[in-house]
C-alpha cells in the first residue's frame with residue numbers, strides 16, 4: 169500500500185505494525201497517523217474511569233457488566249423508547265453525563281488529514297456512521313478470483329503436522345518466515361500447534377498471555393507493601409494504579425485491577441516468526457494457511473445473544489446478528505478469493521467434536537484433496553513421536569499404518585512405552601523460599617495430602633487448581649451465608665438472601681434460585697424446631713480457628729466451623745459442632761487412622777483449642793442442607809421425610825446427662841439421626857463415642873497434623889494414591905491424572921478398617 173502524506177490510516181494492529189515498518193524504510197519524512205477503529209470511535213465520545221466506578225459502586229455491577237453498560241449506553245439517545253432495557257440505559261446515560269468526554273482537539277486535528285480505513289472484515293453500523301461523518305475512504309483489497317485447494321485431514325494432529333511440514337517446505341524454498349501467516353486460529357489448536365511447530369523448529373507467535381498471571385502481578389495483588397520495579401509489567405501496573413487513584417473502596421479497586429491486568433498482554437513476541445492474522449490482513453506477497461475450514465467455525469455465525477437483543481438493536485438502528493453473519497460471510501468469500509498464496513485445511517474430528525467442511529465451499533467450489541502426505545525429512549523427534557503413535561494403534565487396534573514400516577526401519581531405537589513418573593525430591597531451601605517461610609494447612613489440604621502426596625503438591629504448593637465458582641458452588645455459598653445469619657436477632661430473610669445475589673443470572677439459574685429460596689426457608693424453620701429440643705442457647709457462626717504449628721518455618725493450621733453451639737453446664741462449656749453440607753460426605757471415622765475423612769475430628773481438635781475454656785464436645789455432626797433425593801416411605805408425609813433428611817449425622821458423646829442438655833428427645837431423637845434407646849440401652853445404630861475415645865481421637869488428629877506438616881516440610885511428595893478394599897480413594901475425582909501418569913505400582917493398598925477399635929474401648933452402644 170502506498171502511504172500518502174497527511175493521512176490517517178485506520179487499520180487493525182497487525183497491519184499497523186507492518187505499515188509502520190514500511191514507513192520506517194521510506195526516505196521521505198511523512199506526516200502519517202495510524203489508529204484502530206475503536207481508538208477513533210472512542211475519541212468521539214468516551215466515559216472517564218469515574219463512570220465505571222459509579223456503576224460498580226451505585227449499581228453494584230461487576231466490572232464486566234459495568235463495561236457492557238458503558239459500551240451500550242453510547243447507542244441510545246436521550247428519549248423514551250418504551251423498552252425497559254433501553255429506557256434503563258437512557259437513565260444511566262443521563263446519570264453518567266458528567267463523566268462523558270469528547271476529544272475536541274482530536275476532532276479539530278482530523279480536518280488536516282485524509283482518512284482511510286483498511287483491513288476490517290466487518291465494521292458495525294455505529295462506527296460506520298462516525299467514519300462516514302469524517303469522510304473516510306474505504307480501501308478494499310484488489311478483488312481477485314484465485315483458485316485454492318482444500319486439504320482434508322482425519323484429525324487436528326494430522327492437519328497441523330501437514331501445515332508444519334508445508335511451512336518447512338516454504339522456508340527451504342527461501343520464503344521469509346515473516347511472510348507466512350496462520351489464519352482462523354482458535355485456542356483449540358494451541359497445544360498441538362505449539363508441540364508440533366516446536367519439533368519442526370518453526371517459531372510462531374501463538375496467543376499472548378496477560379500480565380495477570382505473572383509473578384510480579386500476583387505479588388502486587390497479594391502483598392501489601394510490594395515494591396514495583398521499572399520493568400514492562402511494573403510500568404503497566406503503575407499506569408492502572410494511576411488511573412484509579414481516586415477510588416476509596418478497596419474491594420472495587422481490587423476487582424478493577426484484576427480485570428484490567430487480565431486485559432494487558434505481555435510484551436512477548438518473537439521477532440522472526442509465523443504470525444496469526446485475520447483473513448483481511450493477509451497481503452498480496454504473503455503465504456497464508458487457512459486452518460480449521462470447518463462448518464460452524466468459518467464463517468462465524470453471530471447469535472442473538474448480545475446484551476442488546478436483535479429486537480432492541482432494530483429499535484436503535486444497530487446491525488442485527490443475522491445481518492452481521494451475512495456481511496461476514498460475503499467478506500470472507502471475497503477475502504479468500506483475493507489471497508494469492510493460500511493453503512486451506514480442515515479436520516474431520518478433534519478431541520471433543522466431529523466436523524464437516526465449511527459450507528462456504530458451496531460458494532467457492534474448490535477441489536478437496538484427501539490423504540496428503542507429511543514430509544518426514546524435517547524432524548527426527550517428530551518422526552519418533554509418529555512411530556510411537558503408530559505402534560500404539562497397531563498394538564491396540566491392529567491398525568497397520570502405511571508409514572509404520574518405514575518409520576520402524578529408520579527409528580528402531582525408539583523408547584516406546586518407557587517412562588518414569590517418579591517424583592524427584594525438590595530441595596527444602598527452594599520449597600521454603602517458594603512458601604516464603606510460611607505454610608498454612610487445613611482439613612482439606614491435609615485430606616488431599618493423605619490421599620496422595622503428589623496431588624497435594626500440585627494442588628496446594630504449586631496451586632495448579634484454578635478456582636472457578638460454578639453455579640453449584642454459588643448456591644452452596646449462598647446457603648451457608650444465609651444460614652450464618654438466620655439465627656441472629658433481627659434476621660431479615662429477603663434482605664440477606666437478595667443481598668447475596670448480585671451476579672447476573674441466566675433464566676435457568678434464576679428459576680433454580682427461586683425454587684431453592686423456599687427450600688432454604690424450610691431448612692431454617694426445621695433447624696428452629698430442632699433448637700426447641702435444646703438448652704444450648706449460644707452460637708458462633710463461620711468462626712475461624714487458627715492453631716500454631718510452627719516447625720522449621722511458620723506453620724498455621726486453620727479451619728472455619730459453620731456452627732458451634734455451646735452452653736455453660738456444671739462448670740464446663742458443652743459444645744456441639746455442626747458443619748453444613750451441600751454434597752455427599754462420608755462422616756465415618758474408620759479411615760481417620762490413615763489421616764483420611766478427618767473433617768469431624770479436625771473440628772473437634774480446633775474447637776478444643778479455641779478460646780472456649782473447659783470445653784467438652786457433646787457431639788460433632790454434618791447437616792445435609794441440599795438433598796437431591798428423598799426416599800419414599802408410605803408411612804410418612806413428604807414434609808416429615810424432608811425434616812428427617814435434615815437431622816444431624818455424626819457422633820455423639822456417650823453421656824446421657826450432657827446429651828439430654830443438647831437434645832431432650834435423645835432417647836428417640838428428633839434432632840440426631842439414628843440416635844435412640846431401646847430397653848437394652850442405646851440402639852446399635854446410634855453413633856456414640858466415650859469421653860476416652862473422644863480424647864484418643866483428639867490425640868490422633870494432633871499426630872496426623874504434625875505428621876503431614878513434617879512430611880511436607882521434608883518435601884515428601886511421592887505419587888502414592890491409596891486403595892482401600894476395591895476402592896481407589898485418591899484418584900477418582902483428581903484433576904491431575906494427565907500430569908502424574910499414575911501407574912499401578914504407585915498405589916498403596918491399605919487394609920479396610922471396619923470399627924473404631926484403634927480408639928480403644930467399645931464404640932457404639
Ligand code: SF4
Pocket residue numbers: 619620621622623887888889898899902903904905908909910914
Ligand atoms: S490421579 Fe491419583 S496418583 Fe495422580 S495425582 Fe491424582 S491422586 Fe495422585
